[in-house]
Amino acid sequence: MLNFDPVHYIDVESGAAALAAPIRAAIGERLAAGATNIFFAGSGGVAFLALPAARLLQTSSTFPTFTEMGAELIVQGNVNLGAGSIVIAPSVSGTTKEAIATLEYAQSKGATVITLTGTAGTPLAEKADINLQNDCADDTSSENYLLQTLLIALSIMDARGEIADYDRIVAELSTLPELLVAAKEQFDPRAAELAQExxxxxxxxxTSAGGSWFEAAYYGMCILEEMQWIWTRPVHASDFFHGTLELVEEDTSVILLKGEGETRELTDRVEAFVPTVSKKLRIIDSKNFELAGISDDVRALISPIVFAAVLERLSAHLEVVRDHPLTTRRYYRRVSY
Structure with a gap:
């Protein structure tokens, strides 16, 4: 596969899966100490990668769960943030100014900050109350953080007796790295075609729905816009018919991520409507990937991870056919703002 090292990829994602026990221990300790809520408070694109886990807790657990943009949390505050709060702060570089400021603000309120870092020895790793480390970079970080934050959500639900089969789910998740490589191999020819188109x-x-919506938003903003300078409109499938459908014309490109689980019917509506107008509906369906040994309930949980894995193949081909390296920036970390 183009610009892809499967051995390195499996190593990184296996490292994320191996954090299941440390995550369970850290979360269990905080809950036993009387934690009252959890905040997912990231900065930039990586913040999106924690939101499927946050959404899982908001829909399947009674543990109070909040999502915040780090910079906005600092200037506006949140009355629920305090000594009983667990704050989850993911970062690939470990040096993002907004993330460091969020960490310091949360600690000033008495919260326990758990950082998920992709680079060792960085401010976010060293300033955290608890640091969970797994080396990763842009091309491996999405799956890494989607998996780690999913493990955090599952650990909370397990500790509170809100999930009966934690061990079975985690065992299945541990097989993901190799399965994701197979999914990449399956999708790579289609990724090459899509890149040309x-x-x-x-x-x-x-567009997408459920946990997969956050991957759609991430891919639109952080890859197509930031890394390829392509104007992209992320919209939740449930909102597609509340304005966005008026933009659809014969040549409008609509990229639809069809995940699994209860919210799939929302993406079914988009799939039914768009071809009545546009000739450019591009569907990526997680059901099309075998994922041998993964149960239906776990497939629904990992749809965002599958999309992250296969969309990386599209990114790899786009940078070649557009002659635009994914690392090229005009402003980010290049000018003051």
Whole structure:
């Protein structure tokens, strides 16, 4: 596969899966000490990667769960943030200014900050109350953080007796790295075709629902916009028919991520409508990937992870056909703002 090292990839994602026990211990300790709520408070694109786990807790657990943009939390505050709070702060670099400021603000309120870092020896790793470390970079970070934060949510539900089969689910998750490589291999030819189709297109709508919606939003903002300078409109599938459908014309590109689980019917509606107008509906369906040994309930949980894995293949081909390296920036970390 183009610009892909499967051995390295499996090593990184296996490292994320191996954090299941440390995560369970850290979360269990905080809950035993009387933790009253959890905040997922990231900065930038990596913040999206924690939101499927937050959504899982909000829909399947009674443990109070909050999501915050770190910079906004600092200037606006939240009355629920305090000594009983667990704050989850993911970061690949461990040096993002907003993330460091969020960590310091949360600690000033008495919260326990758990950082998930992709780089050792960084401010976010060293300033944290608890640091969970797994080396990763942009091309492996999405799956890494989606998996780690899912393990955090599962640990909370397990400790509170809100899930009966934690061990079985985690055992299945431990097999994911190799399965994701297989999914990448399956999708790679289609990724190459899509990259050719999209090479000269400058406008897209990307949509999904459930936990997969956050991966759609992430891919639109952080990859197509930031890394390829392509105008992209992420919209939740449930909102597609509340405004965005008026933008659909014969040549409108709509990228639809169809995940699994209860919210799939929301993406079914988009799939039914768009072809009545546009000739450019691009569907990526997680059901099309075998994922041998993964139960249906776990497949629903990991749809965002599957999309992150296969969309990396699209990114790899896009940078080649567009002659635009994914690392090229005009402003980010290049100018003051």
């Amino acid at each position: 999209m090479a000269e297109e400058q406008n897209h709508i990307i």
